[in-house]
Amino acid sequence: MRHILIIGAGRSATSLIQYLLDKSEKENLFITIGDLSEENAQKFTQGHPNAKGIRFDVFNEAQRNEIIPQNDLIISMLPAHLHMEAAKDCLKHGKHMVTASYVSKEMQAIDEAVKEKGLVFMNEIGVDPGIDHMSAMKVIDHIRDQGGKMLLFESFTGGLIAPESDDNLWHYKFTWNPRNVVLAGQGGAAEFIQEGTYKYIPYHRLFRRTEFLDIEGYGRFEAYANRNSLKYRSIYGLEDILTLYRGTMRHVGFSKAWNMFVQLGMTDDGYTIPDSENLSYRAFVNLFLPYSPTDSVELKMRHNLKIDQDDIMWGKLEELDIFNPNKFIGIKDATPAQALQKILMDKWTLKPEDKDMIVMYHKFGYEVNGEKKQIDSSMVHIGEDQTYTAMAKTVGLPVAIAALKILNKEITTPGVQIPITREVYNPILEELATFGISFNEKHVPYMGYNPNNVSG
Numbered sequence: 001m002r003h004i005l006i007i008g009a010g011r012s013a014t015s016l017i018q019y020l021l022d023k024s025e026k027e028n029l030f031i032t033i034g035d036l037s038e039e040n041a042q043k044f045t046q047g048h049p050n051a052k053g054i055r056f057d058v059f060n061e062a063q064r065n066e067i068i069p070q071n072d073l074i075i076s077m078l079p080a081h082l083h084m085e086a087a088k089d090c091l092k093h094g095k096h097m098v099t100a101s102y103v104s105k106e107m108q109a110i111d112e113a114v115k116e117k118g119l120v121f122m123n124e125i126g127v128d129p130g131i132d133h134m135s136a137m138k139v140i141d142h143i144r145d146q147g148g149k150m151l152l153f154e155s156f157t158g159g160l161i162a163p164e165s166d167d168n169l170w171h172y173k174f175t176w177n178p179r180n181v182v183l184a185g186q187g188g189a190a191e192f193i194q195e196g197t198y199k200y201i202p203y204h205r206l207f208r209r210t211e212f213l214d215i216e217g218y219g220r221f222e223a224y225a226n227r228n229s230l231k232y233r234s235i236y237g238l239e240d241i242l243t244l245y246r247g248t249m250r251h252v253g254f255s256k257a258w259n260m261f262v263q264l265g266m267t268d269d270g271y272t273i274p275d276s277e278n279l280s281y282r283a284f285v286n287l288f289l290p291y292s293p294t295d296s297v298e299l300k301m302r303h304n305l306k307i308d309q310d311d312i313m314w315g316k317l318e319e320l321d322i323f324n325p326n327k328f329i330g331i332k333d334a335t336p337a338q339a340l341q342k343i344l345m346d347k348w349t350l351k352p353e354d355k356d357m358i359v360m361y362h363k364f365g366y367e368v369n370g371e372k373k374q375i376d377s378s379m380v381h382i383g384e385d386q387t388y389t390a391m392a393k394t395v396g397l398p399v400a401i402a403a404l405k406i407l408n409k410e411i412t413t414p415g416v417q418i419p420i421t422r423e424v425y426n427p428i429l430e431e432l433a434t435f436g437i438s439f440n441e442k443h444v445p446y447m448g449y450n451p452n453n454v455s456g
Contacts, residue, residue: 001030002407003070007056007086008077009035009044012100012126014387016077016396017044017051023404024050032071058085069093073403080104087121094119098403100126100395103416111416120411124418125402127358127394128157131379131432133418134398134425135439136362139375140236141422143366150241151372152365152448153232156213156223158249159391162355162382163218169316171251173348175356175391182267182341184248190225192245195448201225207259211247213361215378216440221359223247224255235420243448249359257316260305261340264288269337276334282325284339297323320347356383358390360439365446372446379439397435401428 004020006013013033020031031048034056035041041053057063058078068074068089073096076083080101090097091110096119103123114121124130132155143150159175174181190201201209210222229246233239261267265288273279273287282297289300307313321327322343329339350356362377383390402419405411411424419425432438 001028002072003030003032004073004075004403004407005032005034005067005071006075006077007034007058009033009037009041009053010077011389012392012395013044013077014389014396015393016075016400018388019397019400020404021046021048021051024048027404027408029404032067034067058082064089065093068095071095073098073407075099075399075403076101077399083107090121091117091119096403096406097121098125098399098406099123100130100399102129103418107416115415118414120406120414121416122402122406122411122419122424123416125398125428126396127391127398128360130398130419131394131429131437132157132360132362133420134429135360135377135379137236137420138425138429139362139364139377139441140238143364143368143375146368148366148368148373150238150364150366152243152363152374153236153238153241154211154243154245154247154363156221156247156249156359156361158221158223158359160249160251160357160359161350162357162390165351165354165356166251168347169312169319170254170257170348172254173350173354173356174345175350175389178341178345178348179337182337182344183269185224185227186267186269188227190227190229192225192229193241194243194245196242198230204262207255207262210255211245212252213249215359215361215380218359218380220252221249221361222252222255223249235418243365249361253312257313260313260317264304266336266340269335272333272335273329273339276329276339277332279329279334279339280325281321281327281329281343282323284329284336284343285322287336320344350386352386355385356390357381358394362439365448372448374444374446375441376444377439377441379437381437393435394437397432397437398428401431 020029029050031051033041033044033053038055045051045053074086074090076086076099083099083101084106087097091113094117136155161173185203185206190206192199206224210224213221213223224247226246226248229244233244238244286297289304292300320343329342331338331342358381360379364375366373381390381394405427413423
């Protein structure tokens with residue numbers, strides 16, 4: 001029997017575990033699920049005879065060196081900064097490894113050692129990164145096979161609420177890590193290239209420089225730039241491309257409203273608020289507004305943001321119950337970002353009956369035989385329920401499929417890698433399509449970069 005260890009049994013692991021359990025008898029697999037909570041790990045086994053749940057602490061070196069050698073492949077679903085604890089033991093004991101996270105500098109540094117042992121350390125095999133890599137490279141390689149030259153590549157992904165569960169003015173709920181949403185765009189300017197000109201958007205302007213996108217059957221969306229698009233020139237072999245832009249998708253109007261929090265300073269994560277656990281929502285808002293012995297918090301807020309009482313922006317703020325004097329942050333030594341997250345989670349947490357949605361869109365501009373052409377490619381996937389969400393499926397299924405194909409020696413190229421080769425993306429995309437995760441590709445007239453498609 002072949003053994004797989006899954007470290008981390010969070011919400012994104014549901015579809016991953018279900019896939020491997022469904023395949024376990026035919027593929028002769030035994031799945032060990034390790035989590036800090038043994039109860040949580042055992043819950044995920046669903047009483048299956050080919051699985052067990054254990055308490056697993058990735059910082060327990062003795063436990064790692066006991067458990068990892070007993071398995072043929074390790075899947076780490078931990079936060080990205082914790083992968084190396086397991087990776088160094090996978091290397092030491094000669095075990096393959098799969099993660100959904102970006103390749104860190106520390107992970108890349110062991111590439112040669114991983115190759116020397118003939119191991120596959122597959123990273124960035126979730127949704128974004130992951131499905132975005134695979135779907136993009138499939139089209140880019142096809143264009144190159146025709147002798148085409150890439151002129152433009154734009155790529156966008158959004159973790160959103162499904163239309164049937166969209167019931168607030170922001171048209172948004174948390175479908176992934178709320179902290180990542182609150183801190184989005186921080187840590188440096190967004191960098192990209194358009195029509196051969198380098199562009200930079202500082203954080204304080206990020207949410208007022210959005211691009212509109214139309215997805216057939218789902219309407220118009222907006223996107224703001226991701227932090228660093230330029231690194232994908234070398235990753236995708238697009239060193240000479242004129243336009244390269246990657247972004248995050250939201251429903252139209254979200255970014256303009258979110259910018260209110262940015263301008264006030266509520267997304268700052270660099271300092272702590274004294275006595276934050278006893279701070280009311282109303283008092284939190286007042287921290288960022290000028291002092292006035294007579295004006296109310298609401299009046300100061302409207303004046304500061306230059307919005308009227310009948311403005312939709314004001315409606316969005318009121319909907320969050322952000323002026324309530326009887327609700328409290330309740331977090332000791334909270335940063336503004338943590339306090340804002342607490343307020344938002346009150347209103348943006350998914351209800352039991354809610355469904356989430358993943359939307360991905362690529363635009364490829366290229367020239368072949370002197371003619372400029374364009375391919376638009378889009379994928380929309382809606383979750384089943386709160387267990388098998390669209391996010392869990394699009395993150396977990398590629399991880400599970402890759403793991404099994406590595407075990408079956410269908411993916412054999414050794415080293416620390418991401419899924420950008422045909423050996424990896426062709427079979428995985430083909431199987432994902434059987435789960436309803438597929439792309440609609442359309443040949444359209446070449447538009448290039450359209451400045452009229454940008455707001456702000």
